[in-house]
Structures are given as structure tokens and as C-alpha cells.
Amino acid sequence: MGAANTSISGSEYETQVILNVYDLTPLNNYTYWVGCGIFHSGIEVHGKEYGFGAHDFPASGVFEVEPRSCPGFIYRNSILLGRINMPPSEFRSFIENVASEYHGDTYHLISKNCNHFTDDICWRLTGKRVPGWVNRLARLGALCSCLLPESLQVTTVKQLPEYHNCSEFGILWHPEEEGSESVSTATPHDPTESDDADQDKLHLISQSAASEELTFVKEAHR
DSSP states (O other): OOGGGEEEETTEEEEEEEEEEEESSTTHHHHGGGTOOOEEEEEEETTEEEEEOOOSSSSBOEEEESTTOOTTSEEEEEEEEEEEEOOHHHHHHHHHHHHTTOBGGGOBTTTBOHHHHHHHHHHHHHSOOOOGGGGHHHHHHHHTGGGSOHHHHHOOGGGSTTSOOHHHHTOEEEEEETTEEEEEOOOOOOOOHHHHHTTTSOOSSOGGGGGSOOEEEOOOOO
16 A cells, blocks of 8 residues: 555655544544544655554654554545655655654653644655644644643543553564564553543544554664
8 A cells, every 4th residue: 555656766766745634533524624623643655654652661652554544543534745755765764763752651642642743744854734723623732731630731642541552451562673663462451440530531542453553663773
């Protein structure tokens, strides 16, 4: 998937930079038309899609999946953001360097989420920003943060009950191939009262995502 978006002209590699947008809730079918909603996004380059998610470790939270197939989300649409000339190996070095700036334990729903990541990548590659409606809810949340409960202001996705996270699913990190780390799961921990209390909170990736293939990008060492 996505191979048709890359072409080779002589020694130059030209590829599209595409934003793939996903719904986190069916309510987006109504709010989308007024320029708002709860979305996940990934950036597609050279036939792979890259996103940012949370886990409990101070290591890369950048992951790659097949385009338009991020587990746990409902694909909505794709937006062509531009084109770049960059060999796959050079882009790989680029994304690994960026991964060192996006550790899983730094994810924050309001200030550093998946849409902040895709906007940053798009800006670095094309000099353009992603459409404002993709992350509008987070910006509104930042403006109104003084009105939000303190727990929500500091809560990261890894603390939410059904997120694909290390503490709950026992994610095991092990090298699979150069430049990536794969994810497998171990026995979940026993539920606690705090877990039960969090069941009504917003979650971004369901437990079903834990059983599907998702590869974290290995960050470049500095």
C-alpha cells in the first residue's frame, strides 16, 4: 500500500507527503462539518504511515503502520500536503532523529499529541501546516486549560484505561530490524480500583490494537 505514491526519476526520489486522518468517535460525523472533532492523524511518506502515541518509557513513541490502517481508529480521509525529493534512507534517518524528540512518556492530550507530531513533520518536510480543524480541539483545550480539572491537564494517554500502553499490556521492546522496534504483549496486570474509576475517560486506541502489528521507530542516538 502506498507504493504508487513514490516515483523514481533518475537518481532522485520523489514522494508525496500525505496526511491520513482518523475518527476517534462517531460524533465526528456531525462535528466535522462545523470544523471540529476528535481526530488521530498519521503522516504517509514513501509508502509507510508514521504516528505518535504514548507508552511508559522515555523512548521513541513514533510508530509506523500500513497507510490508512492504523489499528484502533476509523479512517476518514487523506490530504495531500505536498511532495518532496528524498531517498527512503535519508527519510529514515530524518524520522529516527525526530523520534528522539517524541518519547512515549511525553505524550499529552492537549500539548503534545499525535496531531502536533504530524504538523511538525509536515512543517519540516514541506514548510506547510496541517489543516487547522485536525487539532482544533487541542488548541481550544489549551486556551481553556485553566477551566479543566488538573488531572486532565497533566494526564497522558498512557494513563487512560484502553490505550495501547506498556504498563497495562506489558509491551516488550526487542530489535526486529535496523531502525525499528517491534511490539508484542505479555499478560495484562490485574485491574485496580483506579482502573475502574477511569473507565469513563476518553481513550484513543482500543485494546484490540494491542493484538495488531505496530512497529515503533527506533530513535537516533545523539
